[in-house]
Amino acid sequence: MSTLEFTSDQIGRENFAERAAAMLEAAEERARSRQHPKGRLTARERITRLLDPNTFHEINRFQGGDIDAGFLGSAVITGFGTIDERMVAVWAQDFSVQGGTLGQVEGEKIVRLIEQALTLRIPIISLLDSGGARIQEGVTALAEYGRIFKATSTASGVIPQISVILGPCAGGAVYGPALTDFIIMTKRSSYMFVTGPSVVKAATGEEISSEDLGGGDLHNTQSGVAHFLAEDEDDALEYARALMTYLPSNCQDSPPHYAFDPSCIPAAAARVGNLVPESAKQPYDMVSVVEALVDHGEFLEVQSLFAPSIVVGFACFEGRPVGIVANQPLHDAGTLDVNASEKAARFVQFCDAFGLPIVTLVDVPGYRPGSEQERAGIIRRGAKMITAYSSATVPLITVIIRKAYGGAYIVMGSKSLGADVNYSWPASEIAVMGSEGAVDILFRRELIKAGEDGKSIAEQRAKYQEEYAKQSVNPNLSLKKGELDALIEPSQTRSVICRSLSVLRTKQRECHSPRIHANAPL
Structure with missing residues (x-):
């Protein structure tokens, strides 16, 4: 003393x-x-x-x-x-x-x-x-x-x-x-x-x-x-x-709103499509895509060093803060694993608690396969992401950038989990699984018969993969079933997000459930 x-x-x-x-x-x-x-x-x-x-x-x-x-x-x-x-x-x-x-x-x-x-x-x-x-x-x-x-x-x-x-x-x-x-x-x-x-x-x-x-x-x-x-x-x-700068003072207060000059719309937003390769297997930096879309290119990333296959953080659209969740193809092709699921779930939960709209950018090939993930509890820990999105009451806007497969498609802010508006770029791939895996299941007998008849199994597999890709690996079925609201050109992405946020600004968030709380997986 x-x-x-x-x-x-x-x-x-x-x-x-x-x-x-x-x-x-x-x-x-x-x-x-x-x-x-x-x-x-x-x-x-x-x-x-x-x-x-x-x-x-x-x-x-x-x-x-x-x-x-x-x-x-x-x-x-x-x-x-x-x-x-x-x-x-x-x-x-x-x-x-x-x-x-x-x-x-x-x-x-x-x-x-x-x-x-x-x-x-x-x-x-x-x-x-x-x-x-x-x-x-x-x-x-x-x-x-x-x-x-x-x-x-x-x-x-x-x-x-x-x-x-x-x-x-x-x-x-x-x-x-x-x-x-x-x-x-x-x-x-x-x-x-x-x-x-x-x-x-x-x-x-x-x-x-x-x-x-x-x-x-x-x-x-x-x-x-x-x-x-x-x-x-x-x-x-x-x-x-x-x-x-992105957070409200409390859960009943609105997030801060900053003046935004329409003449300051980032020029990069119109060229965002150039940042994403056509090949679904070629990596790119999703953070660059986010920065091209948001006000002034300013993105405050959260947990950037942990579970890097998914990106979360804060940004603004027309002066209004949002939370952003996006797959990161630079790391493990953007797959979801136990850590990525928990990271995204906690962030979505925070945004929902404090009234921050959530913009989800999807480019996900699926969950990371392997015994290591199963032993680590991907079923229990991956379910946290489902709970977070399905219980969120803030405006939810989802854009499929390049691909969305299987269960990972569902958990990344799909309409079936409660998203308000869902869009997709025209060339996106949306299906239960990729053509390689699907063909081996759907055309298993045909491939066996081709081998017995002396035909090239590789050629037959390639033929079926091409057919499956044309018929099933595209946004058409999602549009037809109402799981997508529209196909948008990449250059329209920012403007569509801004319009959607404006429309959803008065979304009511009352919860009418009689329960004390859900018994979500922890």
């Missing part, structure tokens, strides 16, 4: 402002001396860089401290401020005070802030840098984690919640951010793990570094726990600010 000496006349009420400022500066100087040598900002410096200048209003600054003795005692700073002039609640753990550990006072301050954010219906952003539970307080500290988890769960789906990991986050502390909507980590300086390297070694004998056990790279590329890997603290805080 930073302490200051005061004379008896200084302890008078009339000098409180001066004493408070002196205590704050002493605490901040102590924090700088501990954080700066490690290349890290202090808690208050982080808050300052996150929020608009001079807007932070701290609450409960002296809770847990000793005003008469002249020190601040809490390892967490809580308060309110603005981001782009919109009010947010923020709390930041102060590692310079008892390693940022959480005890009763810290728990009370955090829970109180979450409750106030709920009452005010404003987003809450947490900046985490902590050694975990305060061992000296035993079960009291653990109970405070439980109360934080409860408050965070109560706020889930009501107000956006963003967690920025800027140091260690260990033990029970990791479940607080895991319950929030987005987790941002930094390279080489933020860690998340349930048990640290020393505990792992004691329990299993395995020697492992903090980075390999729970660093930002691992949680962004392998576990999927985090949503963005920042270069440094400033990059992490800037990403949090960028997220806020």
Whole structure:
């Protein structure tokens, strides 16, 4: 604790402002001396860089401290401020005070802030840098984690919640951010793990570094726990600010709407068809397609390093934010696997909770085949995507870019799952399966007979594949059955999406089901 000496006349009420400022500066100087040598900002410096200048209003600054003795005692700073002039609640753990550990006072301050954010219906952003539970307080500290988890769960789906990991986050502390909507980590300086390297070694004998056990790279590329890997603290805080530009303040508020000049329609939108090869087997970058279609080419991708066969993120059409879900042919041909399914499902669920329309761009050959996926639970985990789309009540717009096969066609925002409008480019391939697999099933007897008659099985197979492709691998049946609303030229894609969003703007979202909640696969 930073302490200051005061004379008896200084302890008078009339000098409180001066004493408070002196205590704050002493605490901040102590924090700088501990954080700066490690290349890290202090808690208050982080808050300052996150929020608009001079807007932070701290609450409960002296809770847990000793005003008469002249020190601040809490390892967490809580308060309110603005981001782009919109009010947010923020709390930041102060590692310079008892390693940022959480005890009763810290728990009370955090829970109180979450409750106030709920009452005010404003987003809450947490900046985490902590050694975990305060061992000296035993079960009291653990109970405070439980109360934080409860408050965070109560706020889930009501107000956006963003967690920025800027140091260690260990033990029970990791479940607080895991319950929030987005987790941002930094390279080489933020860690998340349930048990640290020393505990792992004691329990299993395995020697492992903090980075390999729970660093930002691992949680962004392998576990999927985090949503963005920042270069440094400033990059992490800037990403949090960028997220806020697309999100409403609460589930009952409308997403922000930005002025859009019609003369600023991206020229690339008219040429988007040039970005997609004719051959269904040739890869291309779906992110480039998205950037060609959206306002100013600005696309804020989420979880770009995890499950890369599917792309999710935020963008705007005519100044209105949307969520985008799209297959990525650059990775595993854009197939769906367990990780891609969960990534897309959680994102769709978030967009639906906060009233963001969802635009789905489809180019999917199917689910990734193999015993590995079956053992990983593709049936259970893939079903999450079905639940997310079928229960979504926001406007749903789907465009099939090149192909959509089998069960993957269904789950990628099909009309049968509740999409409002579905379009397709004219040359798209839509079928139960590709011609190669279909011919071996549909013409199995003919191929066997051809072999018995001495004919070339390869030639016969090619002939049947051509016939099947002409008759079945096209959008015609989908148009005929009403599963597609129209075929559109690639150059029309942006304008059709914009018109559809305009039409669907007044879509009613009431739920008339009597159930408490569905028992969706988890």
